[in-house]
Amino acid sequence: MTPSLLTLDTPAALIDETRMTRNIQLMQARMDALGVRLRPHVKTSKSEAVMRRQLDAGAEGVTVSTLQEAEACFALGITDVLYAVAIAPARLEQVRALRRRGCRLGILTDSLAGARAIVEAGQRHAEAFDVWLEIDCDGHRAGLQPDDPKLLQIAEVLRAGGMTLVGVLTHAGSSYELHEAAALQALAEQERALCVAAAEQLRAQGFACPQVSIGSTPTALSARDLTGVTEVRAGVYVFQDLVMLNVGICRADDLALSVLTTVIGHQPEKGWVLVDAGWMALSRDRGTQRQHRDFGYGQVCDLDGTWLEGALLSGANQEHGMISFAGGAPADLEQRFPVGSRLRVLPNHACATGGQFDHYHAVDATGALTAWSRLHGR
Amino acid sequence: MTPSLLTLDTPAALIDETRMTRNIQLMQARMDALGVRLRPHVKTSKSEAVMRRQLDAGAEGVTVSTLQEAEACFALGITDVLYAVAIAPARLEQVRALRRRGCRLGILTDSLAGARAIVEAGQRHAEAFDVWLEIDCDGHRAGLQPDDPKLLQIAEVLRAGGMTLVGVLTHAGSSYELHEAAALQALAEQERALCVAAAEQLRAQGFACPQVSIGSTPTALSARDLTGVTEVRAGVYVFQDLVMLNVGICRADDLALSVLTTVIGHQPEKGWVLVDAGWMALSRDRGTQRQHRDFGYGQVCDLDGTWLEGALLSGANQEHGMISFAGGAPADLEQRFPVGSRLRVLPNHACATGGQFDHYHAVDATGALTAWSRLHGR
Structure with a gap:
């Protein structure tokens, strides 16, 4: 029997494919217009079918929140992966193994302790890890202030240890608390400006720091100008949800x-x-x-x-x-x-609700259902 | 390498086996002293290792919140299963299949529509389903008032249709909102009295209604007398959690x-x-x-x-x-x-946190770790 919305076992997680495709195209078009790469955060969907559509639409690489997600993406042939949670030293062995197999896996730190652990593991295994430095643009979570002297100290530890400083990264997570266009635009500009400022600090001291990665769905959809930014990360835009509706960046x-x-x-x-x-x-x-x-x-x-x-x-x-x-x-x-x-x-919150299911059922424009599995593991 | 708390991948869900064993023994001893069967709700742990310990300690049968849990329990050889969520008609085919394979699976309803669907499916397949009627003892969720005329109407529909009325069932879920011993004891007595009253209503009209099933962890640990009750269902007691600590029924x-x-x-x-x-x-x-x-x-x-x-x-x-x-x-x-x-x-909330993991790591009294999987499926 062909499954239908009347026969599917419930509760079931449904994806309206038409809406999702429109969300993907809208975000990609905005990033194209602003001249930056889009590196979607796949923690929202954790689904190959969804990621494929994002990449096919023009996204470059993926952002992940766990190494299990990185492993699963790499197993699907996605080699450009950024693990956007500060690295725990015990994970460096798994990072190294993934890189040896061909995954261009970037890691993140915002501490001297983290940088030293990266250098130690890198030197032990003759591995020049690709490292991003986390910048705090709105005080909501992790990262260094752009003018924190530790930023240069960490960069120096990495350089002296032979690691590759890829760039700086921030996430304006406080955008979820806003709901007015002007405030969102201002936060988007703050996110851009502070992360670019951090890169400039590093460059002024002779560090290359080629990449500047920012992003959250509300700021990505509110930004007017992304000068100096090389890539934007966003996740929940692919499904949108009631929180985002209240924020005012979707219908x-x-x-x-x-x-x-x-x-x-x-x-x-x-x-x-x-x-x-x-x-x-x-x-x-x-x-x-x-x-x-x-x-x-x-x-x-x-x-x-x-x-x-x-x-x-x-x-x-x-x-x-x-x-x-x-x-x-x-x-x-x-x-x-x-x-x-x-x-x-x-x-x-689409990320949290998606996280409760092993798979989705995509509903296409004709009403036909297709099961889309979620990535194995967390 | 033997896993230890220093090497285990994080985040990980740990079970302190000594504490869990004590929780299991305490609840079983209380139920034994009160002269009732304990039918643990396995939605909390969804773990064979945990269920085995509950059954080995004296529990009889299990309570489940999904048919996937029922399937998994039956696959482990547990045949006495009560599915304590009002049955959706579309699930009756799966219930029938489980029963045909030897599972003594009880189902629940609190509506004439539900009863009619049960009768229709039962008669179509010559299956006398084991049906429990849900009673509302505290207004927090589902169930009929003990004096609701629909109670007898539903029982009559089931009897006329050849189904087996096993008993009445209630759950004092509002106990989670309390935190004083006297109030908890009063609610435990209310839960008992109203559910027994519903059974008496049915018996007065000639329905056998042999079973009276009540329970929630706070009321089960607060009850002084369970006259008329045949079994108690409780789930979270096996792990306890901060909500239960605030309720005051654990340390x-x-x-x-x-x-x-x-x-x-x-x-x-x-x-x-x-x-x-x-x-x-x-x-x-x-x-x-x-x-x-x-x-x-x-x-x-x-x-x-x-x-x-x-x-x-x-x-x-x-x-x-x-x-x-x-x-x-x-x-x-x-x-x-x-x-x-x-x-x-x-x-x-242990049920919600456990639900975020595929498996647990049990830590025994010596500190040794053992992986305990959760049941497959929801």
Whole structure:
């Protein structure tokens, strides 16, 4: 039997292929217009089918958040891989092995301790690692300030140790907290300017530092000018989600990932519909909780994807979801959403929801379904 | 090389076997003393090694939250399985197939629509399904009030259709919101009394209704008397977690699940230690957020499990965790927690954190590690 949205086991992660393709083309076109390479962050989809479409559209190389992702990408023939989490010394042996097999795997550090560990491992194995230095452009996570003297000290440790300083890298993760175009444009410019400034600091001291890598989906889609930047990394743009809708950098009909679910019961007095998608499907991500519109655990849509205004997955247990209705449930709740009928839920955060599944089902423009596996491992 | 906590790839899910064994023995002893069977909910661990220890200690049968769990348990030779989520009609074919292969699989409903679908599928395949009726004892999720006339109507539909009414079932999930012993004892009694009342309603109308199944970890550990109850279901007790600590039904040294993580950097000005355990490891569960003590994404411990008072995983990105220190970070932050050193994080919610991993590493009393896989599938 050909699977359909009516027969697929639920909960299932659906990808609207038309929307995803549009998201990929839009981001690629913007990066092309700004004159930079796009290096998609594949932690969002962790899917070969999705990555292939990104690369076919013009992306160059991939960004990963674990070495398992790097291994899986390399196994698929993708050789240009940037591991954009500060390297733990114990991982250098695995990095070296991947590089020996032909993977151009770049690694990241923002500390003298990290640089020294890289040099030690590199010298022990006669391996000149490709190293990026992490810059902090908005105070939200890791990285060095562009004017931190440690930046030059780390570069010097790497140079003296025979390692290759590829470039500087930053991520304006605080962009997720914004929702106004002007603020997003300002943060995009800050991300660009501070990362370029770090590269200039290094170049002024005689370090080549050829690459400048920046990126987050909101800043990438808000930037007006990327002078001095060589590549942009972004991940969630490929699916978009409710957090990004609240940020204001996509429209409701750009959201490509949804969770297919089945109605399993009702609490008519409470106005609840119970479904078989809980947090094991949607994840516990409540990324819209602190935004201007809180979508609970997700926005509920009809089977065909039509947004049901006011219908939210307001509660989630492991395999139960509770749908409630702002302004009151329909009087014919049990007839409108009978036991066994199906709905879709748009997630807060596509990366987190995708992470709950082993595979996706892509829905093409004709409605045909294709299973797309996720990469093996974390 | 024998794996150790210093060489294991991180993040990793560790089980302290001594604590887990104590948790299993304590719950079993309480159920034995109260004269009821214990049917553990295996959605918490989804691990054969853990289930075996529960069954070896005296548990009878298992509770599952998906049919994939039921399939996996049956494949391991566990034949007494209760699927404690209201059945979606499309799943009845899979239920029937499992039963035909010898699995005593019980199913649940709380609606006339569900009962009619069960009867229809049962009659089509000459299968007398074992059906439980779900009772709502605290308004938190699914189920019928004990005095809802639909209870008898559903029982009548099942009887007329030749199905087997096994019993009534409830789950006092609101117990997670409590934290005082008296309130927990009262809710445990409410859970017992209302579920027994539902059974009595049915028996008064001539339905046998032999079984009365209740349970949640907090009520199971708080109940003083379980007269009329035949079995108790509980899940998270096997690992316990910070939510349960806040509820007050375990001690800090009962928490058996933790996430091993590696330090990857620092932000000394902010007093942060950065680690490689983010929400992909801990999950996005913030279950302690609304409790009297908020642990962020988890309580940080030294490698040996010693609780570092005031050290919380206060922020989590996909593969990054930010540790901060209440009352200020140690002055020697980078020396105290050097890059490459390891810590453990106790999770808010063991079910959600376990769900982020493919396997566990059990640590026995001697410190030896054993990999324990999780069940295949969801």
